[in-house]
Amino acid sequence: MSQRIYLDWNATAPVLPEVRQAMVDALSGVHGNASSIHREGQAARAVVERARRAVAGAVGAPAQAVVLTAGATESNNQVLRQHARERADAYIVCTVVEHPSVLETVRALEKEGVRVAYWPVDRQGRLVEGWLDERLAEGATLVSVMWANNEIGNIYDVAAIGEKVRATGAIFHVDGTQALGRIPVDFGESHIDYMTLSFHKMGGPKGIGAIVTREGLKVAALLSGGHQERGRRPGTENVPAAAGLEAAARQLAADGESWQQALRQRREAFLAALNAEVQGFELRGDTEHQLLNTLNVAFDEVDGEDLLLAVDLEGISASSGSACTAGSLEPSHVILAMGFEAKAARRSVRLSFGPATPQEELARAARILGAVVKRLRTMPAL
Numbered sequence: 113m114s115q116r117i118y119l120d121w122n123a124t125a126p127v128l129p130e131v132r133q134a135m136v137d138a139l140s141g142v143h144g145n146a147s148s149i150h151r152e153g154q155a156a157r158a159v160v161e162r163a164r165r166a167v168a169g170a171v172g173a174p175a176q177a178v179v180l181t182a183g184a185t186e187s188n189n190q191v192l193r194q195h196a197r198e199r200a201d202a203y204i205v206c207t208v209v210e211h212p213s214v215l216e217t218v219r220a221l222e223k224e225g226v227r228v229a230y231w232p233v234d235r236q237g238r239l240v241e242g243w244l245d246e247r248l249a250e251g252a253t254l255v256s257v258m259w260a261n262n263e264i265g266n267i268y269d270v271a272a273i274g275e276k277v278r279a280t281g282a283i284f285h286v287d288g289t290q291a292l293g294r295i296p297v298d299f300g301e302s303h304i305d306y307m308t309l310s311f312h313k314m315g316g317p318k319g320i321g322a323i324v325t326r327e328g329l330k331v332a333a334l335l336s337g338g339h340q341e342r343g344r345r346p347g348t349e350n351v352p353a354a355a356g357l358e359a360a361a362r363q364l365a366a367d368g369e370s371w372q373q374a375l376r377q378r379r380e381a382f383l384a385a386l387n388a389e390v391q392g393f394e395l396r397g398d399t400e401h402q403l404l405n406t407l408n409v410a411f412d413e414v415d416g417e418d419l420l421l422a423v424d425l426e427g428i429s430a431s432s433g434s435a436c437t438a439g440s441l442e443p444s445h446v447i448l449a450m451g452f453e454a455k456a457a458r459r460s461v462r463l464s465f466g467p468a469t470p471q472e473e474l475a476r477a478a479r480i481l482g483a484v485v486k487r488l489r490t491m492p493a494l
């Protein structure tokens with residue numbers, strides 16, 4: 113039996129060998145509570161502080177700017193809810209294609225009476241030009257834009273947007289989760305006030321993440337009951353995850369550029385193979401400004417869910433969009449926001465890979481997709 117082909121890196125990536133080893137070492141050798149003053153506690157504290165420094169180093173920020181959290185969902189909630197709590201005049205802007213951890217949080221705040229506005233996109237998922245200037249002129253107090261989209265892979269020009277936002281004195285929040293390991297991420301160069309991160313899409317551990325803040329800005333705790341992270345994130349630190357995070361951030365700093373090269377080669381080869389093996393498909397998103405590892409593909413006349421189930425039986429793991437909404441029959445909010453009707457939106461399939469995906473697997477995936485698409489097209493509709 114041939115190996116399964118994992119094409120769902122935007123949901124989560126296989127952990128890097130260095131990450132696995134660091135976590136195993138921490139699980140077996142570091143059992144203290146990072147808040148304890150004894151030697152075991154100090155050893156645990158050292159792991160957490162090394163993770164903080166490694167994350168800071170990987171994204172071009174000072175170590176004191178990094179607050180460790182339990183992942184990007186928590187980080188996004190924390191930044192947005194803090195803003196709404198602290199500003200009586202809060203007026204939050206986010207894109208219509210944000211991850212649910214931003215979009216649903218903003219919707220919840222809207223229900224609580226916070227003024228909000230949703231930045232629309234065009235048919236390629238590009239942010240509508242000029243729209244933000246009007247919101248900023250109206251007094252928007254926080255703008256939230258993801259660096260790269262998890263479903264269509266669009267890369268947004270956060271440096272240019274940040275410059276505009278900064279000029280008005282509003283807060284700029286960027287969810288950088290899908291950008292890590294795929295495009296250069298430089299916190300200092302991008303006029304960002306709060307950047308939220310998770311490393312599990314590039315081989316880090318799940319369940320740990322970060323908020324990176326501009327100097328002088330505060331991070332208020334979402335929870336109460338602990339002094340950890342200088343009161344900004346209460347709760348006993350997950351030391352094995354911190355050890356894995358350090359390893360992931362170090363690998364990113366060392367290998368980030370070569371990963372991009374590897375992704376470029378794989379994308380080109382995969383696209384060539386798809387073109388050779390499959391008749392009739394459309395690439396969705398802004399293919400000129402798209403993560404190299406992400407293809408959002410709609411095959412003519414083929415429902416995405418039918419396709420995913422059929423290719424799963426043939427050994428391919430892929431998805432139709434955000435893992436948080438998979439399993440529901442709702443079409444992707446991102447593709448709908450781009451102006452596709454529900455039936456057309458349901459045709460979208462997300463194929464996402466990593467720098468370690470063997471090229472042979474991509475060639476095999478293209479062959480399987482070609483055969484399955486052909487078969488599904490000949491099956492009578494139910």
Ligand SMILES: Cc1ncc(COP(=O)(O)O)c(C=O)c1O
Pocket residue numbers: 122123182183184185186211213258260261262287289290309310319320321435
């Ligand atoms: C863009 C984006 N933001 C946030 C998240 C949530 O991250 P986490 O799984 O760390 O909560 C994800 C992934 O699920 C994502 O793709």
